[in-house]
Amino acid sequence: MMAGIGFAGSSGIMDVPAPSWIEGDEPLFSQWGQFLIAMIKHGTVETFRRTEAISMASSEFGLLIEGGVFATDEPKRVDGRRVLVQFFQRGDLFAAAVSSNLQFQLTPHCRTICLIVRERALDAFKNEFLSWARLRPLLNDGLAQAYSQALIETVGRDQDRIRRVLAMLAKHPTSTDTKLGSEIEAGKQLIRDLAGVQKRSATRAFQALVEAGCVEFHGYKRLFYKEPQREPQTVRHKHQQTGAVCQRSQQRR
Known part of the structure; x- marks a missing residue:
């Protein structure tokens, strides 16, 4: 004991x-x-x-x-x-x-x-x-x-499968909150194995997540993850209203 x-x-x-x-x-x-x-x-x-x-x-x-x-x-x-x-x-x-x-x-x-x-x-x-x-x-x-x-x-794009795994790792007590995001002790191979994604597709997905600012890799077994930024509700509503106005304008023509 x-x-x-x-x-x-x-x-x-x-x-x-x-x-x-x-x-x-x-x-x-x-x-x-x-x-x-x-x-x-x-x-x-x-x-x-x-x-x-x-x-x-x-x-x-x-x-x-x-x-x-x-x-x-x-x-x-x-x-x-x-x-x-x-x-x-x-x-x-x-x-x-x-x-x-x-x-x-x-x-x-x-x-x-x-x-x-x-x-x-x-x-x-x-x-x-x-x-x-x-x-x-x-x-x-x-x-x-x-x-x-x-x-x-897990039905959907490989990128979504990988993001799901990263989000689960980030919410776990073994991760650490930092200014760069949630610090996770995990390598790319572990993540793609957990996500059930092939290496080639995972490489493209990782690159897209890096470019989106969601992931930052440090070495082989450490990364920082940030939840994707969501468009504020008020902005989305304004876009929806603008789209509706444009659609009505086109219908009148």
């Missing part, structure tokens, strides 16, 4: 925030402390290196304590593209399988610490935390919804 992740007075696990979907469920949220105690008692603290696959049986689950974990749907669709489903952060509950037909590959973004309840301890955990029968289906539903949303968001 690592220093700072013990049970009594721990500043590593006992202060882990509950996921938002549990905060919104009053009965489950009131039992968050009990849930953590049961996980600490029956789970194991495991540390993973960057890109080291997290192997988990379908019934197992984990709580992310420190770092970040990519959940990806491995290529099995017609287009053979990988889909980044979620980028888990501290306090997120995760699993490698929602059902026999929907399984994810879990890969750490950096050195990552998780608390995992393995199959051998699952029955003891469930006997202690009786609300698991309610919590696990909600976890599965959330993962399934994230997968459906990811499929919707």
Whole structure:
């Protein structure tokens, strides 16, 4: 057990925030402390290196304590593209399988610490935390919804797929806010792998994002990302009005 992740007075696990979907469920949220105690008692603290696959049986689950974990749907669709489903952060509950037909590959973004309840301890955990029968289906539903949303968001141009990945990386606690934008520790190869984009197309997309001022690369594994500037609503409205006037003028001619 690592220093700072013990049970009594721990500043590593006992202060882990509950996921938002549990905060919104009053009965489950009131039992968050009990849930953590049961996980600490029956789970194991495991540390993973960057890109080291997290192997988990379908019934197992984990709580992310420190770092970040990519959940990806491995290529099995017609287009053979990988889909980044979620980028888990501290306090997120995760699993490698929602059902026999929907399984994810879990890969750490950096050195990552998780608390995992393995199959051998699952029955003891469930006997202690009786609300698991309610919590696990909600976890599965959330993962399934994230997968459906990811499929919707990844339909379109390769540049949009890459921008989506960059936005997810920028919003994660492992990024740092700077004057240049969100500082992200990631290289072009990782980004295009997560986006499911071929190298040639990714090169063009990166160049377009650089020219648009959204991305600034520093070396091979560091970049700065800024959200694209959106045209103010008042300006758009003025353009729409001008366009409408021009259209009416043309119709009169």
